Amino acid sequence: MSNEKVINFMGLRKVAAAFSIALVLVAIGSLAINQLRFGLDFTGGALIEVEYAREVPLDQVRETLGGAGYQDVTVQTFGSPTDILVRLQQDHTPTLGDEVLATLREGTDTEVSLRRSEFVGAQVGEELREQGGLGMLLALGLVMLYVAFRFQFKFSVGAVVALAHDVLIVLGIFSLLRIEFDLTVLAAILAVIGYSLNDTIVVSDRIRENFRKVRKGSSEEIINLSLSQTLGRTLVTSLTTLLVLLALFFFGGEMIHGFATALMIGVLVGTYSSIYVAANVLMAMNVCREDLLPPEKEEDAELDERP
Template identity: 40%
Template sequence: MRLRLIPDDTKINFFSYAKLTFGGSIVLLVLSVVAFFAFGLNYGIDFKGGTTIRTESTQSIDVGAYRAALEPLQLGDVAITEVFDPGFGPDRNVAEVRIQAQGDAESVAPETIAAMEAAMTAVDPNVTFASVESVGPKVSGELIGSAILSVVGAIGAIVVYIWLRFEWQFAIGAIVALVHDVGLTIGLFALLQIKFDLAIIAALLTIVGYSINDTVVVFDRVRENLRKFKVMPLIEVLNLSANETLSRTMMTSGTTLLALIALLVLGGDVIRGFVFAITWGIIVGTYSSIYIAKNIVLMLGVKRDWSKKDPRTVGRYADVEGK
């Protein structure tokens, strides 16, 4: 007896709320673009350049006292944030001190870091310095360019793969779904001002791979059913294919989310942004493979495969269906 989260014979009409699902996605994508330009991304040290010092103390963090102690050093833009985590006990108080890049220097001078540590130690004798990370302006600029190229290159390679394996309508559906997933993720990070660093770029690439995997599974079943049901309307073929793969989709996404939620709760603040991005990406990726990619294919129509004879279609060589 096997577990069934989704019945085998589901007959959900995924297009019954197309105006709400597809239209809602367009609205959210537009809002994501607005959020990106209105709030911008909270770039981490990888993209912004500068130095981040992570401190730990048994005493509660006094951000104002830290800032006052560092002001005489004239370091420019200094951001001090207290890090909260459910796994931290009352005797573990963590803060991150971020300093802007100092001119064209690739890293803050050791003397400057030593002066900062001395100033914060004067405020809190129990403070310890867990890590120090520095990225110069030149390196951060190169990382931004490389990050953009990596995401665009991954999407481009996937589109070529889909185009070769399926027809061009499926490729367009796949690229719209991928842009939807990446766009909503970036918009959410801009809205919530979650730190955006190289780990998030890795998460975006993971989201792209996961989303396209789910989309290809649905597209494979669509292609099979187009050959099997030669006179069935395209919208019914798409609905049938989504229902037939729904159990697999929910099982795969569900088990992945279980692991991600465990990491989100217990993994600590260091990887929380990365795990949050993938968790959100799994949700929107599953959604887009069902509600976005198929809608695009339905709008564009597909050419039927008449390589196998069907008595009801003798004499016909091609058929293009739209809405």
């Protein structure tokens, strides 16, 4: 074994497994009970854009619409601080834009003008929801095939379990906190799959390399060595990514809050899963050096058997 410092990650594998299972069960329970709060892209409804003469607080716009009886209202800036986008999860009528405009004018002393009033059909939203779900399942299936081809079947199971773990936890948090789930969040979920897969492949590559290079040591020791060697790279990548996402969250505007939130959760959970989920699955499946050694050729085996 190497003389470099090795952290005993797998010594806590049972605790990590219990923690991960608990998180996934809570996420599944929330998704079953609360479900996701789908945005206008998936549910259908009205989209109205208005322009104020000067900047107004978004909370004031929400309170005005809520006081007028409008339910499930999403209010956000669109481009400039004076352009406000209002999303209503209700049937669209030809006069809805004018009605909302009149309500907003009553709630402020600033001039307000209507820019556009559109309707997103529920049928379109349903198709987007189905295609988005199929897209995530297809991505997981292709990941499993790729990792099995590049490494070995046990590694592909570990990678897919880690990805499913990350996606379920992100969806569960969105369900628990009732954060709106729209197309930007779906894009973030797919990005989380890519980010987590990249981390898992880096770790898997080092585990395979060490199994072939290190002659002595148990599977647990080799996995601990591999995780210790890749820890620095994993942490630096995660921290720099989080810095960018924090900037997007605080300064990118409300339109990409959901996107930045999903990615921040995904980066944190993906960093954890690349260490404690994928490697934990390998340990549970009893990965060993023989799984990664190239098969002996028949001619070489016959030569070895000759006296």
